[in-house]
Amino acid sequence: MFIMNLDIGLEENTLHFRAQGHGAKGQNDYEFSLEFREAVKPEVQHRSTQRQVDIKLHKQTEVWWDRLTLQEKKPLFLAPDFDRWMDESDAEMELKKKEEEKLSSISVESRVRKDHSFYDTFHTTADMMYFCQMMAVLEVVNPLLGLVRTGFIPALIQVTGRNVILFVIFGCVEEMQNKAVVFFVFYFWSCIEIFRYPFYMLGCIGVEWKLLTWLRYTLWMPLYPLGTISEAVAVVQSLAVFDETRMFALPLPSFLGESLSFSYSLRVYLILMFLGLFTNFRHLYKQRRRRYRSRKRKQL
Numbered sequence: 093m094f095i096m097n098l099d100i101g102l103e104e105n106t107l108h109f110r111a112q113g114h115g116a117k118g119q120n121d122y123e124f125s126l127e128f129r130e131a132v133k134p135e136v137q138h139r140s141t142q143r144q145v146d147i148k149l150h151k152q153t154e155v156w157w158d159r160l161t162l163q164e165k166k167p168l169f170l171a172p173d174f175d176r177w178m179d180e181s182d183a184e185m186e187l188k189k190k191e192e193e194k195l196s197s198i199s200v201e202s203r204v205r206k207d208h209s210f211y212d213t214f215h216t217t218a219d220m221m222y223f224c225q226m227m228a229v230l231e232v233v234n235p236l237l238g239l240v241r242t243g244f245i246p247a248l249i250q251v252t253g254r255n256v257i258l259f260v261i262f263g264c265v266e267e268m269q270n271k272a273v274v275f276f277v278f279y280f281w282s283c284i285e286i287f288r289y290p291f292y293m294l295g296c297i298g299v300e301w302k303l304l305t306w307l308r309y310t311l312w313m314p315l316y317p318l319g320t321i322s323e324a325v326a327v328v329q330s331l332a333v334f335d336e337t338r339m340f341a342l343p344l345p346s347f348l349g350e351s352l353s354f355s356y357s358l359r360v361y362l363i364l365m366f367l368g369l370f371t372n373f374r375h376l377y378k379q380r381r382r383r384y385r386s387r388k389r390k391q392l
């Protein structure tokens with residue numbers, strides 16, 4: 093058989109086949125149409141050899157069909173390929189197997205994602221962060237009460253800035269909670285605090301470790317800008333969510349429109365952040381100079 097002028101198409105759920113073949117009985121036109129029992133995917137794959145044409149179609153949904161065609165009577169030219177034949181239970185088994193394979197690939201994927209601390213930082217550390225940042229309010233209260241010689245304004249900027257990010261941007265916006273930026277923000281915050289608080293604690297018992305003091309008064313140089321930039325990235329990423337959800341939107345009188353998105357307040361906050369960065373950077377620079385200058389004087 094020699095197959096020529098092959099024309100295969102799918103219209104709705106009906107497969108149309110037309111071809112010319114040169115066989116033992118000479119040249120012939122071959123043609124058939126098959127209307128399937130249920131929906132099939134619109135893609136038709138076919139491969140022809142000298143002897144035969146293989147046509148591959150996929151069911152729209154992988155379920156058992158009682159028969160192949162819409163018409164109840166099987167067309168005469170149609171014969172099953174018993175090598176590939178499956179009864180209902182075989183088909184169910186095959187579907188189950190596929191489903192299991194799919195599920196196991198999903199669970200591997202989610203395990204990989206879960207192990208990925210970038211994306212899960214918030215859910216694993218949020219409670220601890222909430223607690224620490226609530227306690228950090230004392231850093232503003234302490235200088236107010238004259239308990240420590242910390243600058244009140246720098247402490248206010250620091251604590252307010254972090255609490256806006258933690259409680260508003262991450263805490264209220266679920267879409268932000270599995271973003272990688274959470275990891276960076278928490279990481280930069282923690283990098284300084286693991287030295288700053290032990291430095292304070294030792295100070296309370298009159299002990300000073302030179303290396304710790306140096307780390308407390310030096311690490312802020314790279315960390316403060318990096319921390320502020322990651323906070324700014326988080327704010328920028330949240331703008332679209334606030335626009336979409338209208339969360340915290342300010343109601344407006346009807347002639348001005350419906351409401352003013354909270355993202356506008358955040359845009360103003362972005363400017364404040366960099367003013368805050370500048371103020372605290374200058375403050376920390378002065379604190380460092382004060383500490384090392386007075387030490388030099390003491391040594392002289």
Ligand SMILES: CCCCCCCCCCCCC[C@@H](O)CC(=O)SCCNC(=O)CCNC(=O)[C@H](O)C(C)(C)COP(=O)(O)OP(=O)(O)OC[C@H]1O[C@@H](n2cnc3c(N)ncnc32)[C@H](O)[C@@H]1OP(=O)(O)O
Pocket residue numbers: 231234240241242243246247248249250252253254280281282284288291292293295296311312315316317318319320323364365366368369372375376379
């Ligand atoms: C006004 C409206 C607000 C509007 C908000 C606008 C938003 C602004 C956003 C700003 C961006 C923030 C970005 C930021 O979140 C990013 C990061 O933090 S990234 C990580 C790096 N960060 C840092 O390095 C900053 C860490 N924080 C600090 O250093 C302090 O919080 C700060 C207040 C900024 C500076 O502290 P300060 O230098 O003033 O104090 P000292 O540490 O030198 O302490 C002074 C003396 O007091 C003793 N002290 C202080 N606290 C204690 C304590 N709890 N217990 C015991 N003793 C304490 C300390 O030992 C010093 O004593 P001495 O001089 O005798 O040694």
